[in-house]
Amino acid sequence: MKKLLxxxxxxxxxxxxxxxxxxxxIPLDTYKTQLSEQVKSATGRDLAIDGDVQLTILPNLAxxxxxxxxxxxxxxxxxxMATLESLRATVQLxxxxxxxxxxxxxxxxxxxxxxxxxxxxxxxxxFGDAAAQTAxxxxxxDQTAGDQGGGGAGSALSGLSLGDVRIVEGKITYIDRAAxxxxxxxxxxxxxxxxxxxxxxxxxxxxxxxxxxIGTELDVASLGQLMGGTATAVKAAVSSDLVSLTFDGNVTQxxxxxVAGNIDLDVPSVRELIVxxxxxxxxxxxxxxFGPFKVNGKLDMVGQKVSFxxxxxxxxxxxxxxxxxxxxxxxxxxxxxxxxxxxxxVTPYLGAADDGAEGTGQESSGDSxxxxxxxxxxxxxxxxxxxxxxxxxxxxxxxxxxxxxEIEIGQSALAILLEGGxxxxxxxxxxxxxxxxxxxxxxxxxxxTPAVAAKFDLSGVEAEPLLTDAAEMDRLSGxxxxxxxxxxxxxxxxxxVSALNGTSAFKFTDGAIQGVNIASMFRNISLDAITGxxxxxxxxxxxxxxxxxxxxDGIARNSxxxxxxxxxxxxxxxxxxxxxxxxDYLIKPKLVGTLExxxxxxxxxxxxxxxRIQGSWDDPSYQPDMEAVLKGIAxxxxxxxxxxxxxxxxxxxxxxxxxGIAGQGEGAVExxxxxxxxxxxxxxxGDSPVDTIKNLFD
Numbered sequence: 001m002k003k004l005l006x007x008x009x010x011x012x013x014x015x016x017x018x019x020x021x022x023x024x025x026i027p028l029d030t031y032k033t034q035l036s037e038q039v040k041s042a043t044g045r046d047l048a049i050d051g052d053v054q055l056t057i058l059p060n061l062a063x064x065x066x067x068x069x070x071x072x073x074x075x076x077x078x079x080x081m082a083t084l085e086s087l088r089a090t091v092q093l094x095x096x097x098x099x100x101x102x103x104x105x106x107x108x109x110x111x112x113x114x115x116x117x118x119x120x121x122x123x124x125x126x127f128g129d130a131a132a133q134t135a136x137x138x139x140x141x142d143q144t145a146g147d148q149g150g151g152g153a154g155s156a157l158s159g160l161s162l163g164d165v166r167i168v169e170g171k172i173t174y175i176d177r178a179a180x181x182x183x184x185x186x187x188x189x190x191x192x193x194x195x196x197x198x199x200x201x202x203x204x205x206x207x208x209x210x211x212x213x214i215g216t217e218l219d220v221a222s223l224g225q226l227m228g229g230t231a232t233a234v235k236a237a238v239s240s241d242l243v244s245l246t247f248d249g250n251v252t253q254x255x256x257x258x259v260a261g262n263i264d265l266d267v268p269s270v271r272e273l274i275v276x277x278x279x280x281x282x283x284x285x286x287x288x289x290f291g292p293f294k295v296n297g298k299l300d301m302v303g304q305k306v307s308f309x310x311x312x313x314x315x316x317x318x319x320x321x322x323x324x325x326x327x328x329x330x331x332x333x334x335x336x337x338x339x340x341x342x343x344x345x346v347t348p349y350l351g352a353a354d355d356g357a358e359g360t361g362q363e364s365s366g367d368s369x370x371x372x373x374x375x376x377x378x379x380x381x382x383x384x385x386x387x388x389x390x391x392x393x394x395x396x397x398x399x400x401x402x403x404x405x406e407i408e409i410g411q412s413a414l415a416i417l418l419e420g421g422x423x424x425x426x427x428x429x430x431x432x433x434x435x436x437x438x439x440x441x442x443x444x445x446x447x448x449t450p451a452v453a454a455k456f457d458l459s460g461v462e463a464e465p466l467l468t469d470a471a472e473m474d475r476l477s478g479x480x481x482x483x484x485x486x487x488x489x490x491x492x493x494x495x496x497v498s499a500l501n502g503t504s505a506f507k508f509t510d511g512a513i514q515g516v517n518i519a520s521m522f523r524n525i526s527l528d529a530i531t532g533x534x535x536x537x538x539x540x541x542x543x544x545x546x547x548x549x550x551x552x553d554g555i556a557r558n559s560x561x562x563x564x565x566x567x568x569x570x571x572x573x574x575x576x577x578x579x580x581x582x583x584d585y586l587i588k589p590k591l592v593g594t595l596e597x598x599x600x601x602x603x604x605x606x607x608x609x610x611x612r613i614q615g616s617w618d619d620p621s622y623q624p625d626m627e628a629v630l631k632g633i634a635x636x637x638x639x640x641x642x643x644x645x646x647x648x649x650x651x652x653x654x655x656x657x658x659x660g661i662a663g664q665g666e667g668a669v670e671x672x673x674x675x676x677x678x679x680x681x682x683x684x685x686g687d688s689p690v691d692t693i694k695n696l697f698d
Contacts, residue, residue, distance in 0.1 A: 039070075043127040045081070046071040060104060062090040073124040077175060078114055081124055085110035095161075102161040109168045111188075116175035162194035167205070185209050197224040210276060214240040220251075229253055234261075242273050249299070256303030263308075267293040270315070286348040291316050304328040318344055334392040343401040378494035378579070385445025389421040406469035408433075421446035435461035435480070451489035452496060458482045463508055478511015478545070486551060498579040500554045507546040512539045513563075516622075541565060547572070554579040567591060574613070583620055585613045 032049050039047040051066025068084040086109045092102035117123050170188030175181070190205035201223040206215040220226055221233040234251040238244070249261010267273055271290040274283050297311030307325040314320075322339035395416040402409040410431030417424045427439040439456035464477035486502030489495075516538055542565040549556040554577065561572030574585030590608040615621045 045073075045127065051086070057093065059093070060090050061093050062088075062105075064088050072114060072116075073118075073122075075118060076114070076124055077116060077177070080112075080114070082111065082113045084108055084112075092161075100161070102163075103165060104163040106162075106165045107168060108166070108170065110170065111167060112171045112173075114173050114175070116173075117178060119178050121178055161196050162192050165192040166190065170207075183209075187213075194223060197227075198222050210279065212240055212242060212276065214238065226251065226253055231258070241268070242276055243267050247299070257301070259299065259301040261299055263295070263297065263299040265293075265295040289316060289348045318342075318346075330392075332389070332391055335395065336393070337395045337397075339395070339397050341397065341399040343403075344399055345403040347403055347405050377581075378492075378497050380492045380494050382491055383450050383493065383496070385443055385450040386421070388418060388423050388443065388445040391418065392420075393418040407466075408469065432458065433462040433466045435459050437461065449489050449491055450496075451487070453487040454484065455486075456482075456484045463511060475514045476508060476511060476545075477514065478508035478542075480506065480508055482506035494579070498554045500551055500578060502551045504549040504551065504556070505547070507544065508542070509544050511545065512541045513545075514539050516540055540568070542568075542570075549576075558585075561587070563589075581617045582615060583613055583617065587611050587613065 032053060035049075036047045039045065046069075048069045048071075049065050049067060050069065052064075053066075054062075054064040056062045064086065065084075066086045068082075068087055069080050070082040072078055072081040086107075088105055088107045088109075090103070090105040092104060095102040115123070115125060167188055167190040170190075172185040172188060174183045174185075185207050187208040188205070189207070190203065193202045199222070201218075201220040203218040204216070206213055208214070215238070217235075217237045219235040222230075226232040226234075229252065231250045231252045234247070234249065236247045238246075244264075244266040246264045247259075247261055249259065252258040269291055270293045271283070271285060274290065292314065293316075294314045295311065298309040300307045300309065305325070305327045307323070309323050310321075311324060312319070312321050318341065320339050320341040322337060324335065324337040324339070327334045327336075393416060397414045397416070399412050399414070402412060411429065412427060412431065413429040415426045415428060417426075421444065423443045423445075425441045425443075427437070430437040430439065435458060437456060437458040439454070442451075442453040444451040444453075459481050461480045461482075462477075463480040464474060466480070467473045467476055482505060484502070484504045486500055486504070488497070488500040490497075490499050542563050545561075545563045547558050547561040549558050551557075556576040556578065557574075558576075559573040561570070563570035563572075568589060568591060570587055570589040572585060572587040574583070576583050576585070588608050588610045609624055611622055611624050613620050613622055
């Protein structure tokens with residue numbers, strides 16, 4: 001026993017001596033040199049320790065180094081890739097002897113790390129063949145340990161314990177010389193806590209990016225379970241003045257990581273976030289837009305496939321709910337979604353209204369008989385649809401209503417399919433101005449030249465508010481049924497309009513043409529009177545107005561315009577040239593002797609006054625074809641046919657019409673005044689109105 005006690009005393013003396021004497025005897029400069037050589041061999045870079053190095057053994061193994069430098073790549077923008085003002089590390093000695101790592105202290109004071117990519121895209125954190133070989137050896141070693149049932153990373157860290165582990169006032173700089181960008185993260189402070197591998201792990205820190213302080217926090221219920229591939233409760237949060245993001249759920253580490261839980265994103269101002277994220281790019285938006293943005297719902301992620309269920313998204317005044325999936329495992333991401341929205345007013349996000357004008361900007365004089373205003377032009381700015389190839393999508397949207405500029409759409413259902421650069425948007429349901437509609441728009445960016453197609457069917461739509469909101473045209477009222485089926489291709493707005501082909505048909509019922517009184521033209525056929533029939537205060541009521549258009553290379557041609565109204569019929573034909581925004585159209589209103597409108601005889605005999613409409617859309621001119629009118633007066637047969645048709649119907653307004661004819665006849669038909677009396681039953685000799693007109697030509 002005595003010898004045993006003596007032996008223990010000797011051991012104690014040796015240990016105490018080692019703790020207090022050995023550190024002073026070890027040539028630390030020699031170890032600094034050896035350490036630098038080892039780093040050089042492994043990375044090809046230089047490691048230098050300019051300051052003091054202190055080493056203690058008891059009660060724990062502790063190392064302090066000051067002025068640590070790690071060199072950059074040879075062509076780097078600065079000599080060092082990393083520098084440390086000081087490093088302090090303390091490891092418990094007894095656990096270390098047993099193969100465990102219990103770190104009481106590991107503090108990096110003012111580390112500065114430079115990460116950069118050169119003009120050829122090479123990053124400075126790749127250390128050449130030696131590092132690659134080291135990585136390969138490490139991977140092989142890990143694989144061997146796994147094959148031998150070593151338990152992987154979780155087993156390797158089973159004895160890990162973290163006490164005071166911190167980064168103090170760090171700085172990270174990222175430079176991309178190929179892109180010409182530079183980013184700095186300053187005031188990096190981070191604290192880690194891990195009593196043991198099976199206890200909760202916590203990491204909390206903050207940093208400053210572009211003048212904004214951003215805080216982060218991570219809580220893991222058990223780091224050992226997480227590293228071992230077991231589903232583990234995880235909470236994560238990012239907070240700042242610009243954005244707040246929280247996650248609360250489970251994470252499973254596997255070949256395809258699994259994440260499931262609730263996510264909550266709150267952006268007080270999207271505008272400020274965009275400006276912060278892209279400081280070198282101008283951002284403009286309408287006042288009151290790109291404000292608050294909130295997202296919450298259930299997140300499920302398996303590898304590169306992410307789904308978002310029971311989501312609620314709020315953006316300014318817009319609210320949407322539904323489910324969404326994003327699959328990033330393919331060549332391009334694919335989005336699948338089923339979303340419902342409240343009423344959406346997207347007008348503020350479309351920018352200022354653009355009429356596409358490149359012309360002089362002249363305003364209409366309001367004088368229909370004057371010179372036409374110079375027509376405006378379509379934009380020749382390039383249209384690029386190649387961005388449609390960047391993703392694929394299959395999205396269904398139902399909305400309580402939608403407003404685009406001045407157009408308001410009621411309850412609607414929209415299906416969006418994007419595949420191979422071809423976007424198809426189908427309106428399967430659309431409530432529109434008291435009626436209903438369906439439609440489909442296709443934008444094809446798969447080829448070298450953009451192509452578009454549109455097809456719409458409308459039924460029972462109130463025409464006046466629709467045309468007013470859609471085209472600022474308030475000339476037509478009534479109930480509209482119509483269809484449109486067109487295609488085009490081209491690299492600009494002008495090219496698309498010039499290549500437009502297809503068909504269109506329309507029918508207005510129980511409406512009016514605003515700004516013109518066609519019947520008044522028959523009361524006085526003088527040029528001044530006819531011109532005066534076109535004014536904002538005038539209108540022509542009708543029972544039915546219909547026609548079809550054949551569109552070829554942007555020219556819409558019509559040959560079957562028909563309007564039916566009591567005592568009035570009107571036909572028309574002509575061209576509407578969309579590329580030049582002009583019209584050349586001839587209408588032929590006819591005064592007839594029937595009170596029947598819709599459903600009546602489409603072509604009864606009567607008096608006709610052709611009117612030609614020509615000029616730009618903005619300021620067309622209206623000119624009666626007086627030559628045809630006078631020619632009809634000089635032709636007894638045509639005049640008799642017209643007057644006989646009108647008189648048979650007993651229309652009292654015919655008296656005024658024939659008085660007008662007499663005023664324009666200029667001697668061609670003398671005695672028309674007596675004929676007027678005959679038309680009204682006051683003809684001399686008791687002749688009938690028709691006989692009286694006949695007598696004029698005998």
